[in-house]
Amino acid sequence: MKAAIIYFSNSGITEKLAKRIKKDTDGELIRVIPDKEYGGYFISIVKMIGEKITGKTRDFVNDIPDLSEYDTVFVGYPIWGGKAPVILQNFLKKCDLRGKRVIPFATAGASGIKSSVEGLKVVCSGTQVKYPFGTSKKNKGDYRSWMEKVKQ
Numbered sequence: 001m002k003a004a005i006i007y008f009s010n011s012g013i014t015e016k017l018a019k020r021i022k023k024d025t026d027g028e029l030i031r032v033i034p035d036k037e038y039g040g041y042f043i044s045i046v047k048m049i050g051e052k053i054t055g056k057t058r059d060f061v062n063d064i065p066d067l068s069e070y071d072t073v074f075v076g077y078p079i080w081g082g083k084a085p086v087i088l089q090n091f092l093k094k095c096d097l098r099g100k101r102v103i104p105f106a107t108a109g110a111s112g113i114k115s116s117v118e119g120l121k122v123v124c125s126g127t128q129v130k131y132p133f134g135t136s137k138k139n140k141g142d143y144r145s146w147m148e149k150v151k152q
């Protein structure tokens with residue numbers, strides 16, 4: 001497996017998981033960086049709701065990466081309102097993911113990853129979205145068995 005790990009993390013929890021995946025896969029870490037920080041928990045919630053109402057979201061400062069050498073792209077994010085944050089979705093729309101295996105991973109307070117995966121499938125059309133892994137404060141996912149499955 002030759003992997004890239006694209007992720008967005010607002011308060012560092014998803015980033016920690018992304019770094020663990022990097023260690024286990026020797027993949028390239030690509031952090032999606034907003035042009036302006038979202039801020040702390042409550043301010044971020046207000047901003048997320050504002051983005052939903054206006055359709056205007058933060059932009060990202062990253063260049064779009066060349067993913068041609070990778071067969072697998074891990075996509076990581078915090079669950080925001082049951083979904084992947086729009087800034088990450090916008091970034092993914094610009095990436096050429098065709099023919100790749102896309103593996104979502106998400107962290108949350110309590111929600112599972114399932115509700116966010118359907119949206120990702122639309123954003124990452126032309127790819128195989130497989131083996132989603134979610135972990136939350138309430139339900140810790142079984143990272144080790146997930147990683148074993150992904151590596152097979």
Ligand SMILES: Cc1cc2nc3c(=O)[nH]c(=O)nc-3n(C[C@H](O)[C@H](O)[C@H](O)COP(=O)(O)O)c2cc1C
Nearest residue numbers: 009010011012013014078081082107108109110111
């Ligand atoms: C704007 C916002 C929306 C959130 N929405 C949800 C949610 O719908 N369900 C949930 O379980 N947790 C929700 N959370 C909690 C985050 O998913 C959780 O804290 C996550 O692990 C943060 O990851 P990060 O440190 O990588 O940003 C939300 C947090 C924020 C800031």
